[in-house]
Amino acid sequence: MNISPATIASSPVTLPEELIAEVLSLLKVKSLLRFKCVNKSWNSLISDPFFVKMHLIKSSRNPHILHSLTYLSSTSNSKIGLQNLSILRSLLENPSINLFPKDSIYLMEKCCHIIGSCNGLTCLVTSPRYPKCEIELDIWNPATRCLSQKLDSWYHDLNFLFKLSFGYDNLTDKYKVVAFRSKQVRVFTIGDNVWRNVQIFPTYPYEDPYTCCQLNGVYLNNSLNWFSLRGFRPNDCYRSRNLSVQQFVIISFDLGIETNTQILFPHDFDQVPDVPPIVCVLMECLCFSHYSKGCDFVIWQMKELGVQESWTKLLKFDYCNQCGIFEVHDMLPLHVFENGDTLIFASNPKQLILYNCSENRVVKQTTVTNRILISWFNINNYVESLLSLIQWKW
Numbered sequence: 001m002n003i004s005p006a007t008i009a010s011s012p013v014t015l016p017e018e019l020i021a022e023v024l025s026l027l028k029v030k031s032l033l034r035f036k037c038v039n040k041s042w043n044s045l046i047s048d049p050f051f052v053k054m055h056l057i058k059s060s061r062n063p064h065i066l067h068s069l070t071y072l073s074s075t076s077n078s079k080i081g082l083q084n085l086s087i088l089r090s091l092l093e094n095p096s097i098n099l100f101p102k103d104s105i106y107l108m109e110k111c112c113h114i115i116g117s118c119n120g121l122t123c124l125v126t127s128p129r130y131p132k133c134e135i136e137l138d139i140w141n142p143a144t145r146c147l148s149q150k151l152d153s154w155y156h157d158l159n160f161l162f163k164l165s166f167g168y169d170n171l172t173d174k175y176k177v178v179a180f181r182s183k184q185v186r187v188f189t190i191g192d193n194v195w196r197n198v199q200i201f202p203t204y205p206y207e208d209p210y211t212c213c214q215l216n217g218v219y220l221n222n223s224l225n226w227f228s229l230r231g232f233r234p235n236d237c238y239r240s241r242n243l244s245v246q247q248f249v250i251i252s253f254d255l256g257i258e259t260n261t262q263i264l265f266p267h268d269f270d271q272v273p274d275v276p277p278i279v280c281v282l283m284e285c286l287c288f289s290h291y292s293k294g295c296d297f298v299i300w301q302m303k304e305l306g307v308q309e310s311w312t313k314l315l316k317f318d319y320c321n322q323c324g325i326f327e328v329h330d331m332l333p334l335h336v337f338e339n340g341d342t343l344i345f346a347s348n349p350k351q352l353i354l355y356n357c358s359e360n361r362v363v364k365q366t367t368v369t370n371r372i373l374i375s376w377f378n379i380n381n382y383v384e385s386l387l388s389l390i391q392w393k394w
Contacts, residue, residue, distance in 0.1 A: 021045060025055045029143035029384045052386045056119055059384045062086075063335060066117055066142065066382040069105065080106045080114065082142055082382065085335045088344055088352060093364070106142060114378070115177070115216055116166025120385020123166035123177060135161075137177065139190065143384040151193060162186070163205070165217030167224045169255040176255050178217065178224055180205070187258055198258045201251055203228045206276055208238075208377075216378070217253070220281050221305055224253045225263075227279045227288065243272045250279060250288070252306065266300055266311035281381070282336050282343075287314065289333055295319045299333060315343070315357055332376050346376035 024032060024046065032055070036043040045051055062084065069081040082104045112124045120143060126136045134155050139148040162179035169176055169189075177188040179195070182204060186195045205217075205226030217224035229238075230247045250263040265288075277290040286302040297319040303310040319331070331353070332346045342363075345353040354364040 017045070021051055021054070025051065025058050029055075029059075029386055032386065033144065046386070052388075056383065056385050056387070059120070062383070064382040064384070065334070065379045066114060066122060067376075067379040068112070068114060080108060080112065080142070082106070085337075085344070088334070089337065089342075089354065110136070114380050115164045116219060117380040117382045118166065118168040118175065118219055120383055120387055121175060122380070122382070123164075123175075125164060137188070139175070141385065141387060142382070144386065144388075146388070151190060152188065152195075163207075163216075165219075165224050167217070167219045167255050168222070170222050171256040178253060178255075185253075185260075199260060201228075201253075201260055202262060203230045203232065203249065203251065205251055206232065206238075208276060216380070218279050218281055218286070219381075220284070220286055222255050223305065224255065225279055225286060226251045227277055228262075230262075238276050239274075245269055245272060248272075248277065250286070261306065263302070263306060264308045266308070266313075268311075268313075269300070278332055278377075280333050282314070282333055283340070287333065289331065291319070292316070297331060315355075315360075317355070317360055317362070332379075334376070334379075 020042075024035065024042075027035075032046050036046050064082055064084050065088075066080065066082050069079045108124075110126050112126060115123045115125055117123070120141055122140045122142060124138045124140055126134070134153050136153045137151040139151065140146070162181045162184075165178045165180075167176055167178065168174075174192075175190045177190070179186045179188065180201060183200055185198050185200050187198050188195050205228050217226055219225075228249050228251045229243065230249060232241070232243075232247065245265065248265045248269065250265075251260055252263050253260045263286075269290075271292060273290040273292065275291060277288045279286070279288045281287065282299070282301065286305055287299055289297065289299045292298050295318055296316055298316045299314040300311050301314040303312060334344045334346055336343050336357075341356060341358045343355045343357055345355065347353055347365075352366055353362060355361070356363045
């Protein structure tokens with residue numbers, strides 16, 4: 001039977017809605033926002049909460065990092081850069097790659113500081129410039145370019161500022177800001193927009209005076225986590241104190257029940273490192289990294305959050321010999337790639353290191369040569385999302 005081209009043209013192929021949703025869920029947010037204009041059916045599909053969640057799950061497989069950028073020729077802090085982690089991996093092969101092309105840099109109207117990102121929503125505060133100034137709290141979706149109305153603002157003396165962190169409570173489907181300072185912890189639930197005092201931390205999260213890392217908290221599975229030293233005051237110097245391994249803990253704050261616990265370090269962590277450990281998340285597990293005897297660099301992974309017996313040693317290698325650098329630097333694990341064999345580190349504002357876990361060796365290291373100063377220790381994990389800001393009252 002012969003079918004004429006005219007017959008084919010008059011018989012459009014109809015795809016099942018489930019297949020259309022599956023294909024569309026693989027696309028970037030920018031494309032999906034355009035496709036909402038195709039017809040009412042697509043607009044309804046892309047706006048549907050079930051589709052938004054399905055897209056977020058797919059998008060989570062393509063992680064990015066988000067952080068403030070400082071150009072060496074400028075003092076402005078109002079630029080935020082978004083970078084796909086696969087580009088960082090490519091940078092090791094081709095150092096001339098532009099890390100932050102124009103379409104990956106956002107120019108903010110105000111001088112902003114990122115305090116956290118969950119499910120594609122980023123929490124921002126304005127950066128204080130004067131001893132007394134107004135601090136503003138906002139939620140921003142970089143993918144949709146939507147910025148919330150002001151959630152809250154307050155005037156505060158810089159000498160008594162709270163440290164802020166942002167996370168998602170998956171039990172109530174609420175986003176929360178945790179603010180803490182010595183002898184006080186407060187929680188702000190977005191939507192309710194009210195600050196509440198909660199249980200104080202038993203020990204203050206550690207703040208590195210050089211990198212200012214860790215105080216944003218590391219988000220994982222309904223919790224925010226900080227490295228801390230028991231008996232250590234906020235302004236104490238790490239290297240000037242006689243520390244013991246018994247002082248090393250991780251403060252874990254449960255965003256659902258709004259209480260904290262202390263996670264002890266592994267039993268085999270038996271030596272105080274020369275530089276403070278760094279808490280991070282790798283392969284959806286809580287981890288911390290540190291230097292052990294000599295120049296060995298070690299990453300510990302907690303297989304089950306909150307269970308001390310689940311600590312395992314993820315990797316250990318001789319940093320000095322493999323990298324050819326014979327002094328200890330802060331080194332931040334950024335990401336483990338899909339096969340679980342390759343790990344990327346940031347060693348300083350200009351250096352990236354690619355490590356092969358199965359071969360136990362440094363494969364590549366490179367120096368970023370553009371004129372952007374990258375503060376790796378203030379980066380935030382980010383995934384694209386269609387989540388809307390209109391669900392909240394102002």
